[in-house]
Amino acid sequence: MSAPVEDPSELSVREVYEMFLDAKQLDYTDETLRDYETRLRQFVEWAEDQEAIETVGDLSGWHLEQFKLFRQGQDLAPTTIKGQMAACKVFLEYAAGIEAVDEMLPYKVNIPKLEQSEETSDVRLDADRAFRLIQHYRDSPTEYASERHVALELAWFTGARLGALRALDLDDYRSDDQILWFRHRLPSTPLKKKEHGERPVAVPDPVCEVIDAYLEGVRYDKRDEHGRDPLLSGRQGRPAASTLQTWVYQATIPCAAAPCPHDEDPRSCDWTARNTASSCPSSRSPHQVRTGSITWQLNSGLSYEAVAERVNSDPDTLRRYYDKADDVERLEQRRREFVDRLEFDPDDQD
Template identity: 75%
Template sequence: MSPPPVEDPSDLSVREMYEMFLDAKQLDYTEETLRDYETRLRQFVEWAEDGNEIERMGDITGWQLEQFKPYRQGQDLAPTTMKGQMTALKVWLDYAADIEAVDDMLPYKVNVPTLTQTEETDDTLLEADDAKALIEHYRESQVEYATERHVALELAWFTGARLGALRSLDVGDYQSADQLIWFRHHPDSTPLKKKVDGERPVGLPPETCEVLDVWIKSVRPDKRDGDGRRPLLCSRQGRPSVSTIQNWIYQATLPCVASSCPHGKDPRSCEWTERSKASQCPSSRSPHQVRTGSITWQLNTGLSFEAVGTRVNSDPDTLRRYYDKASDVEKLEQRRRAFVEKLNFESDDS
């Protein structure tokens, strides 16, 4: 998209600047990050166009930015969502200031909330016991073994990978004999969040490999994507979209799959069991919540933050702050495993 033919960039409409920003950042951001900016900034664009007297970028004032904040807060957003909303707005205005569409100081007038560590983290995750029950159900099922949702859940849980990384996998990235899978960066089609730094092999349990072997040999649609690659997670149309994989995960984690409904509903008539409505079930889990649960579980097994960080492509400090959802007792057990032998009198030669 070429820039609109205007002499003064401050005359650009809010929507024109929104579209220019998304176009300019296509090479800088992954598809998932770009989609986040598109969603968050669209809220401001629609608010600005809806009778708030902002016809051009030059009309935006600090007062209007402050008015937008309570408008979004009034929609009962989670603290982290609100922070993401205002951070995206500031980044967008930084871009606008760089091309002289707004005053240099305007981005600094965006009031980005400062959150406590408790507010920064979302405690919703797929619990290890629930993951175990679900995965055991799929492994024992004659009907659902090695289906799309089963394969997606096995990969998400036992790698702890991000959604974009799962989508990037090709059949050739899986090495059955070595029981591992490679995550690789394809910048023009399926980029990893940390690009080349995100490339890594991840070991898989033998049972997961058995599932993948059956999936590839007997279940996976024989399709290629637009680049001629053979996606590991594959639909009848080829490489699935992000929303399709999200839906597979939501369906895979419906609690009634492996146990009775915790909400008192009959799965035979419950609308949440419909393919397009699984995300509405309060107890189904998103790919990010599966990742969080997986990371917590891996840490609870005694793996170090460094080892888990390598597997899931995240630095140890980030894991400690955002992903380690272990209880205080579980954290005590993690520390105890590392030092209990040193604290044992019997190991003291003196």
């Protein structure tokens, strides 16, 4: 940062951006902070290309609208633009708080209002395919309890976020009780909702059998840089988020358990390689596995409240963003028992 100034409005947009990231380190998890860093970087770089914007104090509502139109012209998803403009508002609220911009400027950010269909993605790991894949790994003499197998079992049967799965330690798993404890630990493995995200999650016996086999014969006995014993462990200790993500992509390549839906030969297909599994159109990310799991749990008869507690969310969020059951699924799997109660026997009528 340049030499101190008496008037904060004379700071550059980038200088205030860096101050914002520093100031929010205590408020946000590392993952949330990275999201803000990524979303705001585009705005900072755009502002630096504008001749009329020399300092943060030059920003106006017109500039904010121009930036939104600029991003819309890049054919981005509506959710991407909404997220970026929402981040700009938070950034400008900070800037207004230190008197670097006009106090009314944050209210001039035009955040798009989206339909629910625009705000959510329907891409998920369907339950039928999830069970075919899981059964394949459970029956496989070579892939049973492999890294990709255990990652899929944990992701599907807990519905947890990627960061929460990565945060699990050996002591968080209680085989006899069939429980996984998700705990918020700083600085390396925070949970999305910090201490409020801590909870025990019960898993079925077959899942515990997979975990036990993984711990006995596959897991690397390595500690992480903080001296902790991660449940999921690689050659270097606790795997990076990208590594765990790769395991899930590999686990969900459809040709593992069924013919390729894209008419590719698995023996020569580039998508079956470790570093390219995410390129397969039918492989699924950890978030898409989470979405499919939540939908399946709801279809299985669990209430919104029960599922929300298991996956560290809240019922309204599940209804709006994660519940991807179509109308037929809702009727057949959730409401049928109630419909049956509406039947009557004519012989019982007076």
